[in-house]
Amino acid sequence: MKGPSGAGKTLLLRAIADLDPNQGLVSLEGRDRSTIPGPEWRRLVGYVPAEPGWWAETVCGHFGDWSAAAAVLTDLGFPQEAKSWPIARLSTGERLRLALVRALIIRPKVLLLDEPTAALDAASVAAVESLIATRIRTGLAVLWVTHDAGQARRIARRQLVVEAGSVRDEIEQWPITSR
Amino acid sequence: MANYITLNYLDLALASVLVLIDAGLSIIFGLKIHRSLLVAAIRMAVQLALIGLVLTALFSLVSPLWTGFVVLAMILFAGQEVMQRQDRRLSGWWSFGLGAGCMMMSSVLVTAFALLTAIRPSPWYDPRYAIPLLGMILGNCMTGIALGLNTLTTSLILRRASVEAQLMLGATRWDAAAPVTRDALRSALMPTINSMSATGLVSLPGMMTGQILSGVPPVEAVKYQILVMFLIAGGTGFGAAAAVLGGVYRLTDARHRLRLDRLAAAQAI
Numbered sequence: 074m075k076g077p078s079g080a081g082k083t084l085l086l087r088a089i090a091d092l093d094p095n096q097g098l099v100s101l102e103g104r105d106r107s108t109i110p111g112p113e114w115r116r117l118v119g120y121v122p123a124e125p126g127w128w129a130e131t132v133c134g135h136f137g138d139w140s141a142a143a144a145v146l147t148d149l150g151f152p153q154e155a156k157s158w159p160i161a162r163l164s165t166g167e168r169l170r171l172a173l174v175r176a177l178i179i180r181p182k183v184l185l186l187d188e189p190t191a192a193l194d195a196a197s198v199a200a201v202e203s204l205i206a207t208r209i210r211t212g213l214a215v216l217w218v219t220h221d222a223g224q225a226r227r228i229a230r231r232q233l234v235v236e237a238g239s240v241r242d243e244i245e246q247w248p249i250t251s252r
Numbered sequence: 253m254a255n256y257i258t259l260n261y262l263d264l265a266l267a268s269v270l271v272l273i274d275a276g277l278s279i280i281f282g283l284k285i286h287r288s289l290l291v292a293a294i295r296m297a298v299q300l301a302l303i304g305l306v307l308t309a310l311f312s313l314v315s316p317l318w319t320g321f322v323v324l325a326m327i328l329f330a331g332q333e334v335m336q337r338q339d340r341r342l343s344g345w346w347s348f349g350l351g352a353g354c355m356m357m358s359s360v361l362v363t364a365f366a367l368l369t370a371i372r373p374s375p376w377y378d379p380r381y382a383i384p385l386l387g388m389i390l391g392n393c394m395t396g397i398a399l400g401l402n403t404l405t406t407s408l409i410l411r412r413a414s415v416e417a418q419l420m421l422g423a424t425r426w427d428a429a430a431p432v433t434r435d436a437l438r439s440a441l442m443p444t445i446n447s448m449s450a451t452g453l454v455s456l457p458g459m460m461t462g463q464i465l466s467g468v469p470p471v472e473a474v475k476y477q478i479l480v481m482f483l484i485a486g487g488t489g490f491g492a493a494a495a496v497l498g499g500v501y502r503l504t505d506a507r508h509r510l511r512l513d514r515l516a517a518a519q520a521i
Contacts, residue, residue, distance in 0.1 A: 092416060092509055111508035116422035126413030128431060172417075179421055 074218045075225055076235035082218045083123070085235065086185040089216070090120035101182065119181035123188045125172035127160045132171060135160075141178045149174065149200050165192040173201065177208065184208070186217045190224065202228055255467035268293070310379045319379045323386055327356045330394040337398040340405045342502055343516045350498050351397050358491030359390045362483050370479055388459060388480055389487040392444060396488035397495045400440030404499045405515060407432040415510055425504035433500055440492035444485050451481065 074082055088095035091106065091114055099106040106114055129135050133156040136142040146155060149170045163171070173189055186205075190198045206228065209215055219225055225232055227248060234242035271293045278286035310318055331352025341347040363386045367373065373381045408415060411432060418428035426433075451457055459480060463473035505511050 090420060091507055092419065094505075094509070094511075094513075111506075112419075112422045112424050115420055115508075120420045122413075122416075122420075124413060126411075126415070126417030128411075128414040128418060175417075175421065 074216060074233045074235055075220060075222070076241075080235045081238040082235050083187055084238075086120060086122075086187055086216065086218065089183075090115060090118055090185055092120070116179055117181055118183045118185065119176035119179065120185040121169075121172050121176045121187065121189055123191065125168060125175075127168075130159060130161075132156055132158045132160065132163075135171070135175055136178065138178065142174055145174045145177055145204070146171075148204055150197065166194070166197055169193065170197065170201065173204075177204075181213070183214045183216070186215060188218050188220065190219070190221070198224070256465060264297075268297075307379070307383065310383065314375065314378060316375075316377050319377050319382055322379070322383060323360065326387065326390055327352055327359070330355050330390050333394055334398045334401065338402050338405065340409065340518060341516045342405070342499070343514050346502050346514075347516065350495055350502070351394075351401065354397055354491045354495040354498065355390060355393050357494060358487045359386055359393050361490065362389055362487040365486075366479065366483050384459075385480070385483070389483050392447075392484040393487045393491040395443055396440040396492045399443070400436045400492040400496045401499050403439040404432060404436035404496050405503070407435055408503055408510065409512060409515075412510060412512065419508060419510065423508075425500065425508040425510075428508075428510075429500045429504065433496055436496045436499075437492055440496065441485075441489060444488045448481055448485065451477070457481075 074085070076082055084093070087093050088097075089099060091099075091111055101109075101114075101117055109117070127135065133139050139156065143153070143156070147153075151167075151170070160168070169189055169192060173186070176184060184205075190201050193201065202224070205213075205215060205217075215228075217228065226246070229246060229248055232242075232244040232246065233240050234244070271289065275286035275289050278284065278289060306322065310322060331348050334351030334355070335341060335348050338347070342350060363382060366385060367376050367382060371381055371385075408429070415428045415432065419425070447455075457477050457480075460473045460477040463476060464470055468476075503511050503514055
């Protein structure tokens, strides 16, 4: 999903994740969202915001199952000692990658990503894209907000162009990574 | 004949000179608080004079209806005070209703408990005991609830991302708000804990001092004070817990979403 700042991309992701009061029909695998309790819905539909929040002092305090997190963290270039790193000393890029891992290890069916690579270097962007592509191949559906046209061509099957609160255009394509 | 030294109005006028000295200091140092200081002092004197008259009438009546009416009036004023002390109020009726409702529940419950178990006056609602007791519990309960609710609302605003991060991972509203709830309850109970720790060493409470000045043996006055401190701790704990949990309930919804839109707009300073 792409579009200018203020177009309503984040609002749409938050509405799908059911974080704000909203109207309209949202369903997953034929199940109406209103029949699924909020916490269960958010385990099925994960959301990684552009500025993730933190509630514990260290990295490991944000993961219930550290062994599950450790394997994915290694794929994204984190060393083993990252477990005890204080959150306050992490860079924006490290925080975004940790938030992504946090959302992935609860095994959602859908993942909503709000510019997850905006603050990353080229190598980290490639690692994140590769990780998500792997998960897509195993059945994860992803709605990814990006301002990077090249990234949209690399990863998307369908591009949604959002402007002034509504979807202005919809482009079907084969992602470069799957060709 | 009373076994205490009575005060005349000249004694009070002499003591009021101390407030005038404070006002003079404000003028000398340019603090600009002399006006509010004098207004507060006059307000205090008028309010106490009026309550003195009300209590004299009430004590002679010993009527459950009038006692109940005064209790209700005290709770409504306290509810208003809780509302005034919030940086960000809950919107609508909740702003007044939550604080006043929780204060009514906890202070009336704790006062009734003390009247029916420890003090046992006859009749049990005797205003000579019920009103001062309720006043002391209510005053402390009001401070605790105001602090607890204010900490809750400001923390939810400041730590919104942290609370929502937990909601996004499937936490319930109660789990996601638990760290903020704990901080709010600690904040509500801290004045009571500090007061209990310092009483007798750093400060002699007003009630106990008043009893001693009016001729009650210190050991008896101390017993009353200990009872009152326990009642205050209980009342503040119940009231703050109910108000803070009620605040979490109101600022989230059945879909386990954070609802900061249910806070009234910030007031201009």
